[in-house]
Amino acid sequence: MKTIITDVFFDLDHTLWDFEKNSALAFETIFKNYQIEIDLDKFLKHYIPINLKYWEMYRMEQITQIQLRFGRLKDTFDLIAYEIEDEKINLLSDKYIHYLPKYNHLFEGTIEILEYLRPKYKLHIITNGFAEIQNNKLNNANISHYFQTITNSEMAGVKKPNPIIFEHALDKAQAKKESSIMIGDCLEADIYGAIHSGFEAILFNEHKKTIPENIKQVHHLLQLKKHL
Incomplete structure (x- = not known):
């Protein structure tokens, strides 16, 4: 130095x-609790780069916190062709934020x-x-x-x-x-x-x-x- x-x-x-490990555990929990029938590995394969993209946009003041939380899930579900209502996405987004810090x-x-x-x-x-x-x-x-x-x-x-x-x-x-x-x-x-x-x-x-x-x-x- x-x-x-x-x-x-x-x-x-x-x-x-370890964000990715803890994030995966949070998604595993909420998908089980809310009967989201998706292969977790397939979901995460797409979610991880999408989440990084949204965080970059958020960092550059291009989107709001609300847009980040909704958009990253919406884009991932769309990409894997999983039909889900916006209201359910908002619920999952809230639950994800709830569970994420519980893993350590x-x-x-x-x-x-x-x-x-x-x-x-x-x-x-x-x-x-x-x-x-x-x-x-x-x-x-x-x-x-x-x-x-x-x-x-x-x-x-x-x-x-x-x-x-x-x-x-x-x-x-x-x-x-x-x-x-x-x-x-x-x-x-x-x-x-x-x-x-x-x-x-x-x-x-x-x-x-x-x-x-x-x-x-x-x-x-x-x-x-x-x-x-």
């Missing part, structure tokens, strides 16, 4: 909290790396997720106590990569950008957003996607020990 790091900011979903699978190494980092740095969260849901995820996964501050897009009024959310997080943490680092899975939102805001940044690149050579990356959370 170029400077002495004092504050480490983490993204939550897809970085510490974390990426391998999450607890160990947080235990390793906590004595050395002040730890924080910056997330584009919805406040109540993200807080429930942190509490149910029993990791909220590791973080001194939690900044979400609702309180900041903008989403990563907007520099305002990073400034908001810095103010809340009483940290300096020159001594802060961001760790997240999204190259655009987490890494470029942090770098353009004056942070250091490390990409959690679990799937080993090809990225620019100048971007620091780890494929497993415990590899952060080499950088911090």
Whole structure:
């Protein structure tokens, strides 16, 4: 690192909290409860990229939270030719949000790396997720106590990569950008957003996607020990 790091900011979903695994469990539950006769693997194969597309649109302020929650399900059901009424989609959307934070699978190494980092740095969260849901995820996964501050897009009024959310997080943490680092899975939102805001940044690149050579990356959370 170029400077002495004092504050480490983490993204939550897809970085510490295993979104895809927990999401699959939530869908499994609601499909069973509401007699949705769909092959779960087939559904998820289409839902996962559609959800990512909708989150990108949401991040770019192109759609609302309501449009995100409805649209990602509607598009998936349409793609697999499953007939379902809009009213039922809205119900499933609400139930999905209810069940999602009840599951608490974390990426391998999450607890160990947080235990390793906590004595050395002040730890924080910056997330584009919805406040109540993200807080429930942190509490149910029993990791909220590791973080001194939690900044979400609702309180900041903008989403990563907007520099305002990073400034908001810095103010809340009483940290300096020159001594802060961001760790997240999204190259655009987490890494470029942090770098353009004056942070250091490390990409959690679990799937080993090809990225620019100048971007620091780890494929497993415990590899952060080499950088911090």
